Amino acid sequence: MWQEAIQIDGPYNFDSVLQRHTPDPLKLLDLEKRTIRVPIVIAEKAQVVDITATGTTDRPAFVLNGKTDKEAAIKRVSEIFQWKVPLDKIQNHFQETDLKEIFNLFIGTPLVLDFDLFGSLIKCIIHQQINMTFAYTLTERFVKTFGYEIEGVWFFPEPETVAGLQVEQLRDLQFSGRKAEYIIGIAKEITENGLHLDVLKNQPDEAIFEQLTKIRGVGRWTVENFLLFALGRPNLFPLADIGIQNGLKKLYQLEKKPTYEEMERYKQDWEPYLSYASLYLWRSVE
DNA sequence: AACCAGGGAAGAT
DNA sequence: ATCTTCCATGGT
Numbered sequence: 001m002w003q004e005a006i007q008i009d010g011p012y013n014f015d016s017v018l019q020r021h022t023p024d025p026l027k028l029l030d031l032e033k034r035t036i037r038v039p040i041v042i043a044e045k046a047q048v049v050d051i052t053a054t055g056t057t058d059r060p061a062f063v064l065n066g067k068t069d070k071e072a073a074i075k076r077v078s079e080i081f082q083w084k085v086p087l088d089k090i091q092n093h094f095q096e097t098d099l100k101e102i103f104n105l106f107i108g109t110p111l112v113l114d115f116d117l118f119g120s121l122i123k124c125i126i127h128q129q130i131n132m133t134f135a136y137t138l139t140e141r142f143v144k145t146f147g148y149e150i151e152g153v154w155f156f157p158e159p160e161t162v163a164g165l166q167v168e169q170l171r172d173l174q175f176s177g178r179k180a181e182y183i184i185g186i187a188k189e190i191t192e193n194g195l196h197l198d199v200l201k202n203q204p205d206e207a208i209f210e211q212l213t214k215i216r217g218v219g220r221w222t223v224e225n226f227l228l229f230a231l232g233r234p235n236l237f238p239l240a241d242i243g244i245q246n247g248l249k250k251l252y253q254l255e256k257k258p259t260y261e262e263m264e265r266y267k268q269d270w271e272p273y274l275s276y277a278s279l280y281l282w283r284s285v286e
Numbered sequence: 287a288a289c290c291a292g293g294g295a296a297g298a299t
Numbered sequence: 300a301t302c303t304t305c306c307a308t309g310g311t
Contacts, residue, residue, distance in 0.1 A: 125293095127291095127293090129293040129294080130292090130293095131291040131292090132292070133291095135291085178294085182294090218294085221294085225292075238292075240292090241293090243291095243292045
């Protein structure tokens, strides 16, 4: 058992983080206690780390409680919650843009990474072209059927487990046949074809696009979301994303959803922080 | 009931 | 290369 108190630079709005994750049934959080319980795997050892916010948006502070591998666990938690990203600098950048109001409304909202690389990729597949509510339901069924639980916190199944599944097992959970094939196929890329997701961490976005889009079921949007939510890359703007399209439609009061051409034009001012433009546009329509 | 949803593959042009 | 169609299934 270990405990650690941590202070970071503001602005950082942890309550916004909790709020954004509230619709996800797999996230164990408490808005009033300002806590979240996070499944962490370090060197194949799984543990639950409890995070409690003790500060404010301007003076953010946290208390962490874990079981083992203290230093590595803190490092991973810091990475997941993006505690070292200078949100003040990003906030300033957007003051000169059309997104100024949205950024001021949701000031201090960080990008928060998915807890598991493989899980993040599977989640992206599940979220393709279905509404969020159903996507959360499917993900919850998937994890609670094939994953494992520690202290009430669910961990994503390992690729080995998923690679051994039959399409029918996912159909039983109301996955479409196609999505079932995609998911099992990705797991097999890892277990049989030597795909190492952790190695991707050290590669540029373009190289990752090239490798992952070769996999059946993994298109541009899926890689963009993986880069954004699994690796925390700062400059992604998924044009095909319905949420972003709706965010732009609302912002510019458009009659209908923007064309790709219009989106390409809007996004120019938001480089090199397009991921944050995406995040805040998503927030604006949540 | 009809349209939509944090797309992608396969086919057509 | 780029555009269109089909897929698949619950939510509103």
